[in-house]
Amino acid sequence: xxxxxPTSGTTWHGRAVLHVDMDAFFAAVEQxxxxxxxxxxxxxxxxxxxxxxxxxxSYEARRFGIRSAMPSARAAALCPDAIWARPRGGRxxxxxxxxxxxxxxxxxxxxxxxxxxxYLDVTPGAYSGEEPVAVARRIQDEVDRLGVSCSxxxxxxxxxxxxxxxxxxxxxxxVVPPGSEGAFLAPLPIGLMPGIGSVAAARLERLGVSTMxxxxxxxxxxxxxxxxxxxxxxxxxxxxxxxxxxRQNPPVKSVSNERTFAEDAHTASDVxxxxxxxxxxxxxxxxxxxxxGRTVTLKVRYGDFSTRTVRRxxxxxxxxxxxxxxxxxDLLDDVWSPGVGIRLLGVGISGFEDRAVQMALLDETxxxxxxxxxxxxxxxxxxxxxxxxxxxxxxxxxxDTGTPAQSPGGLEEGEQT
Numbered sequence: 001x002x003x004x005x006p007t008s009g010t011t012w013h014g015r016a017v018l019h020v021d022m023d024a025f026f027a028a029v030e031q032x033x034x035x036x037x038x039x040x041x042x043x044x045x046x047x048x049x050x051x052x053x054x055x056x057x058s059y060e061a062r063r064f065g066i067r068s069a070m071p072s073a074r075a076a077a078l079c080p081d082a083i084w085a086r087p088r089g090g091r092x093x094x095x096x097x098x099x100x101x102x103x104x105x106x107x108x109x110x111x112x113x114x115x116x117x118x119y120l121d122v123t124p125g126a127y128s129g130e131e132p133v134a135v136a137r138r139i140q141d142e143v144d145r146l147g148v149s150c151s152x153x154x155x156x157x158x159x160x161x162x163x164x165x166x167x168x169x170x171x172x173x174x175v176v177p178p179g180s181e182g183a184f185l186a187p188l189p190i191g192l193m194p195g196i197g198s199v200a201a202a203r204l205e206r207l208g209v210s211t212m213x214x215x216x217x218x219x220x221x222x223x224x225x226x227x228x229x230x231x232x233x234x235x236x237x238x239x240x241x242x243x244x245x246x247r248q249n250p251p252v253k254s255v256s257n258e259r260t261f262a263e264d265a266h267t268a269s270d271v272x273x274x275x276x277x278x279x280x281x282x283x284x285x286x287x288x289x290x291x292x293g294r295t296v297t298l299k300v301r302y303g304d305f306s307t308r309t310v311r312r313x314x315x316x317x318x319x320x321x322x323x324x325x326x327x328x329x330d331l332l333d334d335v336w337s338p339g340v341g342i343r344l345l346g347v348g349i350s351g352f353e354d355r356a357v358q359m360a361l362l363d364e365t366x367x368x369x370x371x372x373x374x375x376x377x378x379x380x381x382x383x384x385x386x387x388x389x390x391x392x393x394x395x396x397x398x399x400d401t402g403t404p405a406q407s408p409g410g411l412e413e414g415e416q417t
Contacts, residue, residue, distance in 0.1 A: 014178050016123045016132035017246055019153045019161035020139060022099065022116035023170035026056035029095050030085045032147040041066075041082040048072035048084075055087050059170055089287075092116075095148060102142045106135055109246045115288065119158055121246035133175055140173065156181060157242035163192050181240025186213030195234055200227050212238045255289070256297065256348025257281040264303040264341030271342055275328050278347040283321035286349065292317040295351035296324055298331040303341030310335055317353040324349060 022028070026044040031037045041061035046052020052072035064079040075082065096115045103110045106128075109121035122135045130138075136152045143150045151172040153164025160181050164174040176184045190210060191201050203226050209215050216238040223231030236242070257278045265271050275298075286292060294317045301307045310331045318324065328347050336342065 012124050012132050012178065014123070015156050016121070017155055017158055017161045018120040018122055018132065018136055018139070019155075019158065019165040020099075020103070020118050020120065021151050021153075021162075021165040021169075022096075022143075023149045023151055024056060024058050024062075025096075025116035025148065026087065026092055027058035027061070027085075028148045029088075029092055031058060032095075033091070034085075037083050041079050042085060043072075043075055043079070043082045044085045044087055045072050045075070048076040095146065098146055099143060099148075099150075102139060102146075106139060111246045111248060119161065119246045133173075136173055136175075140171070157240075158244050158246065159194065159237045159242040160184065160240060162194060163188065166192070182213075182216065185238060185240055186211065186216070188212045190215050190238075193234060193238060195230060195237075196227070203227075216240075253352075254297075254348050254350035255282055255285045255291070255293075256299075256346055257285075258299065258344060258346035260344045261342065264343055265345075266339055266341055268338045271332065271336065271338075271345065272329060274345050275332065275347060276325050278345060279324040279328055280321050282347055282349055283319055283324055286319040291352045292319040293349040293352045294318075295349065296327040296331070297346075297348040297350065298328045298335070299344070299346030299348070300332075300335050300342060301344035303343055305343065307344075308335045313351065317351070318349075 027042045030042050030044060039060060040058075041064065042058040043054055043061050043066060044056040045054040054066060054068055054070045054072055054075050056068060057066040057075070061075075061079055061082055064082075066075045066078055066082070072084075076084075092115055100110065100112065100118070103118055103120055107120050107122050108127070111119040113119065122130075122132045124131060128135075132154050136154050140150060140152060149171045151165050151169045151174075153161040153167070153174050153176070155161040155164055155176040156178050160176050163185065164176050165172075167174040188211065190196055190204055190212060193212065193215070196204070204210070204215065207222075207226065209218065215235060218226075218231075218235050220232040220235065223235045225231070227234055259274055259278060265274065294315075295311055295313045297309060297311045299307065299309045312327055312331055314323070314327065324347065
């Protein structure tokens with residue numbers, strides 16, 4: 001474990017934020033549950049023979065060049081001796097909840113951002129007299145005792161803490177003391193800045209902006225021209241400033257996901273497979289937030305830019321991907337016929353209610369509909385985190401045809417809450 005600017009024996013002044021990032025989480029849980037797999041290349045993902053996609057890879061597998069979202073067939077060719085595991089969303093969430101209990105014992109200000117990442121506010125004096133670096137080391141020790149590991153960034157704000165947590169994986173502890181944020185960020189590539197996608201990065205690099213330091217030197221007008229309204233904020237973050245608070249995510253009124261086609265979609269297979277992908281992302285977001293909803297919404301923007309939005313309220317709230325898909329496809333029949341060009345599709349759900357069985361994943365007693373709900377939970381979790389092509393559904397609704405579309409821009413592209 002290595003520290004950037006070790007601070008042992010020094011006093012931390014001001015705000016302190018941790019970003020905790022679990023190391024190869026899905027694969028680590030599989031190695032935890034299968035001790036004989038420890039030290040061996042483990043890949044969690046879809047069948048290499050059926051156009052599957054890698055969801056996670058152990059560090060032993062990564063040495064062969066295997067990465068998340070890589071086609072499983074390619075991964076199998078790179079490492080023929082790898083151990084393959086099918087994703088188990090319920091088990092991963094169980095371990096995630098245990099990790100979050102550790103976070104909650106440290107501070108009440110915990111902001112999970114996914115099943116394996118979270119921000120913590122550990123400002124000295126606010127919750128304890130313990131120094132932030134000591135808190136981070138204690139968290140690592142307690143996570144180790146669960147049988148998995150994490151890497152932690154310690155800084156004065158969320159942006160720097162997140163970037164720091166990825167600097168020394170696995171089991172790294174990277175500390176950026178107050179006042180050194182700009183110097184820490186300056187030499188790093190702009191692609192590490194959260195919020196800068198591939199298109200914006202390419203534009204910046206054409207201007208000669210390839211590092212955080214050169215991004216920090218941009219004036220607001222240029223930043224806005226290249227990156228839109230968020231440009232000046234991203235420049236401020238590159239300078240080491242980020243005033244966002246660590247807080248629990250606010251309640252949401254709806255969860256939706258949209259996809260805009262580069263060229264109008266005309267065929268039933270393209271349109272329906274996209275709806276499947278969007279519904280999978282929505283279902284995954286619902287599960288990550290512990291929500292279920294009754295009203296399914298389908299948004300269709302045609303090639304002439306006219307838009308139709310249709311809704312249907314279900315008899316009972318759901319967070320199951322297949323139920324959302326089935327309802328959305330029924331709605332599609334009301335507003336579209338094959339051959340008509342579609343520019344944009346969106347799927348959403350609202351009308352939230354408490355989930356009656358949301359704690360069942362920690363209970364030995366199965367919920368009332370164990371087969372569909374448990375299967376959907378596992379599938380939706382992997383789709384949410386690694387993209388809609390990460391798994392192929394073998395129990396899709398009868399009208400599920402085609403391969404689920406993958407969004408090339410990233411896991412959260414088009415996602416709305």
